[in-house]
Amino acid sequence: xxxxxxxxxxxxxxxxxxxxxxxxxxxxxxxxxxxxxxxxxxxxxxxxxxxxxxxxxxxxxxxxxxxxxxxxxxxxxxxxxxxxxxxxxxxxxxxxxxxxxxxxxxxxxxxxxxxxxxxxxxxxxxxxxxxxxxxxxxxxxxxxxxxxxxxxxxxxxxxxxxxxxxxxxxxxxxxxxxxxxxxxxxxxxxxxxxxxxxxxxxxxxxxxxxxxxxxxxxxxxxxxxxxxxxxxxxxxxxxxxxxxxxxxxxxxxxxxxxxxxxxxxxxxxxxxxxxxxxxxxxxxxxxxxxxxxxxxxxxxxxxxxxxxxxxxxxxxxxxxxxxxxxxx
Ligand SMILES: *Cc1c(COP(=O)(O)O)cnc(C)c1O
Numbered sequence: 001x002x003x004x005x006x007x008x009x010x011x012x013x014x015x016x017x018x019x020x021x022x023x024x025x026x027x028x029x030x031x032x033x034x035x036x037x038x039x040x041x042x043x044x045x046x047x048x049x050x051x052x053x054x055x056x057x058x059x060x061x062x063x064x065x066x067x068x069x070x071x072x073x074x075x076x077x078x079x080x081x082x083x084x085x086x087x088x089x090x091x092x093x094x095x096x097x098x099x100x101x102x103x104x105x106x107x108x109x110x111x112x113x114x115x116x117x118x119x120x121x122x123x124x125x126x127x128x129x130x131x132x133x134x135x136x137x138x139x140x141x142x143x144x145x146x147x148x149x150x151x152x153x154x155x156x157x158x159x160x161x162x163x164x165x166x167x168x169x170x171x172x173x174x175x176x177x178x179x180x181x182x183x184x185x186x187x188x189x190x191x192x193x194x195x196x197x198x199x200x201x202x203x204x205x206x207x208x209x210x211x212x213x214x215x216x217x218x219x220x221x222x223x224x225x226x227x228x229x230x231x232x233x234x235x236x237x238x239x240x241x242x243x244x245x246x247x248x249x250x251x252x253x254x255x256x257x258x259x260x261x262x263x264x265x266x267x268x269x270x271x272x273x274x275x276x277x278x279x280x281x282x283x284x285x286x287x288x289x290x291x292x293x294x295x296x297x298x299x300x301x302x303x304x305x306x307x308x309x310x311x312x313x314x315x316x317x318x319x320x321x322x323x324x325x326x327x328x
Contacts, residue, residue: 001203001237003161007056009083010039010048013169016177016309021276028297029305032181033279034170037286037314042082042113045075045314046193049162050154051083057158058089058148065090065140067133068150069125071260072097073284073318076153076190078106081115090145091115094133096125104321153190155225157232163196164203164233170309171204181208181309183302187289188212188222188250189259193313195229198248202241209305211249213289216259219250254292260284260318266291267326270319282315283322 015038019031039048058066066084070077070093077093084091093115101107101119110117120132133149140147150159167184174180184201186193194212201210214222223245230243256263262283269291270281281287293310296302 001239003164004053004158004236005056005060006052006161006165007059009043009052009055009086012039012049013173014038016170016173019277019279022273022294025276026294026297028300029183029302029308031293031297032179032307032309034309034311036166037312037316039314042109043079043086044316045079046163046311047076047079047154047314048083049166049196050159050192051079051150051162053158053161054150054154054156055083055087055089058150059087061146061148063089063146063148065092065145065147066150067092067094067136067140067147068154069094069096069129069133069152071095072101072119073106073260073321075106075282075315075318077115078109078113078317080150081110081113084115085113092136092140092147093117094129094136095119096122102321105317105319109317153192155190155192155195155229157229157234157236160192160196160199160229160233161236163193164200165196166311167197167200167206171200171206179307181307183209183211183305183308184311185211185213185289185293185308186311187285187313188214188226189216189285191222191225192229193311194222194248195226195233197311198226198243199230199233199241202243202247203239209249211251213251213254213292215285215288216255218255219252222250223248251292251296254288254295256288262287262322262325264327267322269294271326271328279312280316280319281312282318284318285315286312
């Protein structure tokens with residue numbers, strides 16, 4: 001497949017490590033972790049892989065300004081702000097929140113990196129986001145800039161190639177390590193981490209299964225969203241690969257109290273894993289998903305697998321604003 005070109009922004013390939021102690025405690029398949037939390041520091045986490053493709057497209061189109069959106073603690077927005085600073089582009093972030101937000105975590109880094117920030121309310125974010133972003137784009141164009149819009153989480157056809165490539169990387173690492181990962185598990189927030197992994201898997205007819213654990217909305221919603229993202233990718237490469245909503249395996253039930261809202265058992269699990277393995281998960285995404293994965297294994301639901309690879313998609317900075325909720 002002739003996929004679009006990309007920039008080189010992340011520290012790739014990322015390591016794969018066994019979680020021996022966790023595997024032993026839970027019993028069941030061997031659990032491994034792919035350290036996509038270590039794709040970088042400022043530009044860290046899973047969004048880097050997607051931005052490598054999206055920002056390349058922006059530059060090829062002669063754009064000088066990136067616009068994107070997300071929650072106030074969005075890892076994607078922070079990574080975009082860092083890429084923009086690194087490449088000398090302007091960056092506008094449309095954040096769900098208000099002027100009174102604590103200057104903490106990712107939002108603090110957005111400001112440190114010099115991104116221009118526009119806050120909008122929860123309702124505006126839900127219903128009028130695209131219009132608000134379009135208006136911002138027009139305003140910038142009238143002032144002589146060339147803006148490029150990256151959607152939430154860079155979850156579109158171009159961003160999707162980030163995890164298409166990641167699955168290819170995993171395939172290579174399987175050969176080097178002499179291990180076959182018969183299940184790959186990723187957190188689902190906006191869909192293209194999962195979408196990219198699945199697209200490569202289908203393209204190569206790999207035997208392994210890809211599972212997504214959603215941390216907001218539900219399986220029904222994400223099956224639709226992921227299918228749309230994959231279809232958009234296929235238009236880029238003019239390929240036809242049959243992927244139906246049945247191919248999309250979403251493990252529902254771990255969104256808890258909703259997007260970015262934590263509950264005790266999730267935070268306890270983050271603390272537990274930090275002390276057991278020296279691996280720090282984040283409260284919004286990987287903490288919920290890994291908590292869910294451990295629970296599913298304990299309940300015997302993934303018993304047919306031998307080696308499960310969980311992708312640590314990053315998000316460390318999101319933990320700091322939750323410091324007062326953690327019982328240390
Ligand atoms: C954005 C994000 C995810 C979710 O990935 P999507 O591709 O949006 O589904 C998972 N983990 C972290 C840390 C993230 O920032």
